[in-house]
Amino acid sequence: MKTIFHPAADRGHANFGWLDSYHSFSFGRWYNPEKVHFGALRVLNDDIVIGGAGFGTHPHDNMEIVSIPLSGALAHKDSTGTDGLINTGDVQIMSAGSGIQHSEFNASKTDPVNFLQVWVFPKLANIKPRYDQKTYNVEDRKNKWQVVVSPDEKDGALWINQDSLFNLADLQVGKSLEYQPRFNGNGVYFFVIEGEVEIAGQTLQKRDAVGVWDTNAMEVAAKTDARILAIEVPMLKEE
Incomplete structure (x- = not known):
């Protein structure tokens, strides 16, 4: 058995006012050569977004992107035609494939939303982009x-x-x-x-x-x- 321990205190951190984000792996302006990925797991971000704010439309390709709200809800739009809410208890996935554009905003104008965003390298490249989400008990x-x-x-x-x-x-x-x-x-x-x-x-x-x-x-x-x-x-x- 092999193990690697990543304490919470050693995560990367970026606070832009509207976004307070902790990175388990190198992301954005934070780079740690010892924390680029774990196998096919590339990103695990722990994000808090203030009310009314969010990520404007931006592109992704060839990445499996999973979002898990921990508190609050996200308003999601993407180039597959999806336009809806991701609530606490839901899990969302996008196969960015050959290319997808999406936006993610806090669904509340007043309360913060906390969610995990996880990226996994895909098995097959350039598949047709797809979106799905599900509510779990x-x-x-x-x-x-x-x-x-x-x-x-x-x-x-x-x-x-x-x-x-x-x-x-x-x-x-x-x-x-x-x-x-x-x-x-x-x-x-x-x-x-x-x-x-x-x-x-x-x-x-x-x-x-x-x-x-x-x-x-x-x-x-x-x-x-x-x-x-x-x-x-x-x-x-x-x-």
Whole structure:
């Protein structure tokens, strides 16, 4: 088993007034050569946007982009014709493929929105751009993994153009969960949204993360009530 620990305090940080953003991996003006990606996971940004503000229309290509609101709601528009809201409890994915333009604004004029934006390198390049989102029942992740993004239609999750899965779990104190990678050779990046857990002998608190690979099973043990995001991705050759 191999691991890499990313404390919350070591994340990159940018505050533009309207946007307060923490970067788990090199992004924008913040660059750390030791934190460019974890396997196919390229970006994990923890963003807070003030009321009425947001990201104007901008392009992406050949990236799988997942947004997970933690509080508040986002107003989304893109060049596929999508125009709607992404609420807390929803998960959104865009396959940017050959090229997509989109905007993301706080749906509230007064209250901030906090969301995670995650980028994963795609399996196939230049596919037709696509958009999807789904509302999940948070009760279905109590003390178990809830698959919210997957390449396997049998999971009933949002489809991703990669051998990658996103899982959410709400663990009660004293409970533990095992994670077994679905795809041979994949690693898992565990991001603690709330609470305190132990993974692979490492204690993690709110917004800490640990990447684990070269193992067939990993255990997550809750030291307090906790919410965990587990992102399974292919590992790249240099990993």
